[in-house]
């Protein structure tokens with residue numbers, strides 16, 4: 001076995017300098033423009049995915065996130081063989097997806113939250129039977145797999161119903177079962193929890209965790225719901241305008257960007273900003289006064305801690321109320337999208353309206 005083969009075996013997905021350009025029609029303005037477009041169309045090239053590289057080892061659950069239009073779906077479509085890349089290299093399960101379609105699709109499962117792979121008017125179980133034929137799953141294997149999925153996803157009551165009569169949550173459970181009937185080793189999920197209530201979302205997350213634990217299924221998950229990512233992914237790839245701006249652990253991302261706490265203080269008497277500065281002199285914190293009897297203080301985790309700061313204040317000032325706020329993942333990711341790069345952590349000093357401590 002040569003070295004490149006060995007890499008492919010260890011990695012479920014390998015992507016190198018992957019690019020997708022779309023050619024789109026450019027509409028000229030006004031009536032005159034529209035008339036000219038009729039005879040002489042102008043086109044422009046849009047780069048949806050710009051030379052990205054990453055590898056996903058077998059058994060990993062990786063989050064693939066980015067704002068609308070960042071290029072997530074285009075990547076997933078290339079990884080699942082629906083779109084042909086403009087350039088670059090890509091292997092999934094050792095196959096080049098768009099070249100070796102038939103053999104390739106037998107090893108992957110796909111769920112697009114906004115689109116169904118089930119037939120609308122026939123019973124769920126009939127759809128499953130059709131998929132069995134598409135994927136050429138032997139009848140006994142299929143039966144065993146179906147029984148297991150029916151039990152774990154609680155589909156007993158749903159099997160005979162036509163898909164159009166299912167609620168969104170019920171349909172999504174059936175979609176997941178459908179994508180797993182042929183026992184794929186890689187599962188692509190594009191917004192699998194979109195529009196679902198919190199109970200169904202939690203059930204689906206639990207199911208996916210168990211699936212990954214039991215079968216070491218590799219999962220690439222695209223979502224706008226960062227709680228999906230928090231619940232499932234140890235790693236996250238963040239895309240912005242077709243480029244990867246972060247690829248690493250979720251904890252590292254939080255540590256880098258969310259490092260610190262914001263403490264909201266309400267005092268019994270008016271306290272000046274200068275007094276607060278003076279009391280915390282030597283601690284690397286940033287005060288943001290709100291009014292004369294309340295203020296916020298930003299405490300970077302690596303430079304000071306909450307108890308140190310409070311020890312300086314309690315006993316000297318009469319404090320009416322304290323609230324400690326941790327930066328959550330939503331805030332962190334929003335900040336990164338805004339800056340367009342995950343390289344530079346949000347410096348406490350740059351916080352809007354902050355009074356910088358000397």
Ligand SMILES: Nc1ncnc2c1ncn2[C@@H]1O[C@H](COP(=O)(O)OP(=O)(O)OP(=O)(O)O)[C@@H](O)[C@H]1O
Pocket residue numbers: 022023024046047048066067068069070071072073074075
């Ligand atoms: N078939 C297409 N023809 C032309 N442009 C396209 C096509 N598909 C996608 N694009 C463009 O490519 C860019 C990336 O789109 P893509 O759908 O991959 O983003 P996304 O990150 O999945 O967004 P969303 O979260 O909204 O689904 C966008 O600018 C989009 O308009």
